Amino acid sequence: MSQESLALYQAMSTLRAVRRLRPDPIPDDVLKRILQAAAWAPSGGNVQPWRIVVARDPAIRQQIGDLYRPQWQVYGHNARKAMEQLEGEARAKRGRMLDACDHLGEHMGRAPVLLIFCFNPKHMAITDADLGRASVVGGGSVYPALQNAMLACVSEGVGCTLTTLLCYEETAMKDILGIPEDWYTCAVMPLGYPVGGGHGPISRRPVEKLCFENQFGQTLEL
Amino acid sequence: MSQESLALYQAMSTLRAVRRLRPDPIPDDVLKRILQAAAWAPSGGNVQPWRIVVARDPAIRQQIGDLYRPQWQVYGHNARKAMEQLEGEARAKRGRMLDACDHLGEHMGRAPVLLIFCFNPKHMAITDADLGRASVVGGGSVYPALQNAMLACVSEGVGCTLTTLLCYEETAMKDILGIPEDWYTCAVMPLGYPVGGGHGPISRRPVEKLCFENQFGQTLEL
Numbered sequence: 001m002s003q004e005s006l007a008l009y010q011a012m013s014t015l016r017a018v019r020r021l022r023p024d025p026i027p028d029d030v031l032k033r034i035l036q037a038a039a040w041a042p043s044g045g046n047v048q049p050w051r052i053v054v055a056r057d058p059a060i061r062q063q064i065g066d067l068y069r070p071q072w073q074v075y076g077h078n079a080r081k082a083m084e085q086l087e088g089e090a091r092a093k094r095g096r097m098l099d100a101c102d103h104l105g106e107h108m109g110r111a112p113v114l115l116i117f118c119f120n121p122k123h124m125a126i127t128d129a130d131l132g133r134a135s136v137v138g139g140g141s142v143y144p145a146l147q148n149a150m151l152a153c154v155s156e157g158v159g160c161t162l163t164t165l166l167c168y169e170e171t172a173m174k175d176i177l178g179i180p181e182d183w184y185t186c187a188v189m190p191l192g193y194p195v196g197g198g199h200g201p202i203s204r205r206p207v208e209k210l211c212f213e214n215q216f217g218q219t220l221e222l
Numbered sequence: 223m224s225q226e227s228l229a230l231y232q233a234m235s236t237l238r239a240v241r242r243l244r245p246d247p248i249p250d251d252v253l254k255r256i257l258q259a260a261a262w263a264p265s266g267g268n269v270q271p272w273r274i275v276v277a278r279d280p281a282i283r284q285q286i287g288d289l290y291r292p293q294w295q296v297y298g299h300n301a302r303k304a305m306e307q308l309e310g311e312a313r314a315k316r317g318r319m320l321d322a323c324d325h326l327g328e329h330m331g332r333a334p335v336l337l338i339f340c341f342n343p344k345h346m347a348i349t350d351a352d353l354g355r356a357s358v359v360g361g362g363s364v365y366p367a368l369q370n371a372m373l374a375c376v377s378e379g380v381g382c383t384l385t386t387l388l389c390y391e392e393t394a395m396k397d398i399l400g401i402p403e404d405w406y407t408c409a410v411m412p413l414g415y416p417v418g419g420g421h422g423p424i425s426r427r428p429v430e431k432l433c434f435e436n437q438f439g440q441t442l443e444l
Contacts, residue, residue: 004232029444035444126356147365187362204262
């Protein structure tokens with residue numbers, strides 16, 4: 001395997017949600033490389049139907065943090081209840097994750113940078129819009145850019161995590177950020193240098209559980 | 223900038239749609255690394271609500287190719303018409319792109335590997351499901367995996383492109399691949415070694431056109 005491949009796989013295999021962030025600023029050149037990574041992402045018809053509002057102003061960040069806190073409290077309360085179904089190490093692990101989520105819920109507005117990803121569905125060919133089931137294809141022209149940004153964060157030593165709860169507050173978010181009528185929000189990504197170890201080991205299903213050969217459910221032999 | 227960052231940015235900045243693919247097989251170890259890259263991607267609640275059917279059987283690939291051809295013919299016909307609005311180099315460039323799309327439209331089934339990405343919306347928290355506008359958030363738990371797979375392809379020298387037209391043939395696709403009732407399709411990604419130069423230069427808007435400071439539309443100074 002090439003050195004380039006190794007570096008790429010190193011970033012991918014250590015990209016984890018980093019939810020405890022220091023308030024220290026992110027230097028402009030680092031931030032610019034993270035945004036450039038997003039800009040390189042492919043999109044349907046190369047239309048790039050997304051924009052990022054980079055919130056660095058403390059007052060703007062605080063307003064967003066104040067919207068996020070109660071949303072997380074509701075979601076987190078339910079997640080704690082669901083956690084009671086778990087036992088042993090799985091439960092302890094989930095508990096530690098939810099502690100970190102609680103921390104982010106309290107401190108979202110103090111992350112030095114919030115990236116608010118916006119999109120315009122008029123510029124998307126959403127081929128699964130009318131199938132009578134949840135549509136996801138529009139996301140195919142947006143979330144590759146988020147993934148690029150997050151991989152760049154790993155490489156730059158910047159903590160990050162993808163949140164979508166603020167879609168519940170889209171009207172208020174559009175108001176705070178001056179987002180035009182035909183643009184919408186699809187993620188808020190807080191960035192900051194990590195309080196703890198930052199990116200590192202991840203826990204994922206093995207390829208064999210996720211990938212099949214020729215028929216759904218059929219073992220893939222590689 | 224670190225060597226790791228350079229390698230990562232090299233892959234991101236040369237990931238382009240590669241639509242002319244040789245029928246030569248992809249070695250198992252290469253394919254496994256591409257699938258592992260997908261498996262590393264983050265997803266909401268770490269649920270990984272996606273699966274990949276890896277179609278390598280020629281008969282299965284041909285069936286999928288036969289579904290894709292007429293879908294592309296309709297889409298491509300409209301795209302050629304829209305191209306007539308363009309002039310000069312922009313028009314010539316679009317024409318070359320559509321020629322490559324036509325090639326893929328004819329030969330999709332001859333790519334040695336087709337990755338069919340499936341998802342289950344029951345395992346997703348789709349926070350923008352009820353906002354009265356196109357929903358994309360479900361894609362946030364799937365398309366990061368596709369982006370990882372495509373970046374791995376760059377690094378492995380394997381051509382790829384993300385297609386979503388076969389959502390229009392979802393019922394037939396589910397039948398061909400034995401996809402259960404509560405799982406759906408969100409992309410078909412043909413893989414193969416490139417006929418031409420493969421991945422390489424890309425054309426994207428500059429960061430300054432895509433990213434704003436604090437308010438949508440406000441210049442970001444970095």
